[in-house]
Amino acid sequence: SGDLVLVSKTREIAKFRARRNQACAFLLYIDKFKKLFTSYYFLIFILAVPGNTLALWVFVYHKKNKTSTVFLRNLAVADTSYVMILPMRIVYHIMDSNWPFGEVLCRIVGFLFYLNMYCSLYFMTCISLDRFIAVVFPVKSLRLRKPLYANIISVTLWIILIITMFPLLISRQTIQLKNCTVCKQLYREQMSDRALVSLIVAFAIPLVTIVVSYLLIIHKLQKMHQENRPMKEKAFKMIILILANFLVAFVPYHINRVIYISAFNSKAVTLDKMAYLAFTNRITSSLTCISGVFDPVMYFFLTKTFQKSLMNLFCRKKTYIEEQISSGLLIQKSHSRK
Secondary structure, eight states: OOOOOHHHHHHHHHHHHHHHHHHHTTHHHHHHHHHHHHHHHHHHHHHHHHHHHHHHHHHHHSOOOOOHHHHHHHHHHHHHHHTTTTHHHHHHHHHTSSSSSSOOOOOOOHHHHHHHHHHHHHHHHHHHHHHHHHOOOOTTTHHHHHHHHHHHHHHHHHHHHHHHHHHHHHHEEEEEEETEEGGGTTTOOOOOOHHHHHHHHHHHHHHHHHHHHHHHHHHHHHHHHHGGGHHHHHHHHHHHHHHHIIIIHHHHHHHHHHHHHHHHTTTTTOOHHHHHHHHHHHHHHHGGGGGHHHHHHHHHHHHHHHHHHHHHHHHHHHHHHHHHHHHHHHHHHHHHHH
C-alpha cells in the first residue's frame, strides 16, 4: 500500500509539472502581442517616473507633521520602486519572453514588483482609513492621527509584506523551453491552492476597508453643513481618485487571478482556455502598473505642497524660456541696428 501511495503521489507531481510546462508553453502564443506589452510598459514608465520622482522629492524634503504625508511618502517610495523595474519587463517582451538576466534577477524583480504592488495597495488603504478617522471622528482624530503612529504602522506594514513575499526569493523561478528562458515570477505563472487562499485574504482586507471607510465618509459628509464645503470637496476628490485607481489597477488583477488559479488546478480545463487565461493573466497584471500613473494625479489634487512644487517647476521653465526668447530678440535688434 505504501508503494501505491508513492506511485500515486509521483503521478500527481508529474501531472502538475506537465500542466505547469503547458502553461508556460502558451507564452509562445502570447508573444505575438509583444509589441503591445512593450509599448504599454514604455508608456507607463515615461509617464510614471517623473511624477513619482517629484512626489518622492516633495514628501522627503518638504516634511510636514501630518499622518497623511507619512503614508503618501511611503506610497511614493513603493510606486517609484514599482516603475523602476519596468525596463526589465520591456526587455523581456522585446526578446520574445526570453529572460536574459539569470535566475537571481528573475527572483528579485518578481519579488520587488509584487512587494511594491501590495505596498501601494495597502498604503492607499491607510490613506483611506486616515481620512475616515479625520472626517468621521474629528475630535478623536487629534489624539489618533499622529505622525509617530503613522511611521510605526508604515514600518510594520513593510516588514509584514517583505516577510510574506520572501518565499518568492528562495524558490526557483526560471524554466527552459527549447532555446528560451522563461521567468515565471514576472506574471506569477506558477499556481497552487495555497496561493489562492493568500490572494483572497490579501485582497479582501483592503477591499473591505476601503469600501466601508468611504461609505461611512459619504454618510458623514451628507450631514455636514455648507460651511464645510472645502473639506467635503477634498474628501470627495480623494474618494473618486482612490476608487478609480483601485477599480482599474487592482480589482481586475485579483478577480482574474482567482479564476486563473482555480482553472489551472481543475482537471476539466481545456488547452484553449489555458491559453486564454495565460493571456488575461498578463493583461491584468500589466494593468496594476497604472497605479503608478494615477497616484501622482492624486498627489496633485490632494496635497498642496506637491501642487505648489509642480507649479513652481513649470513656472521656472516658462520664465527661463521667456528670458531666452527675450534675450534672443534683443541680440537680433542690436545686430539690425548695427
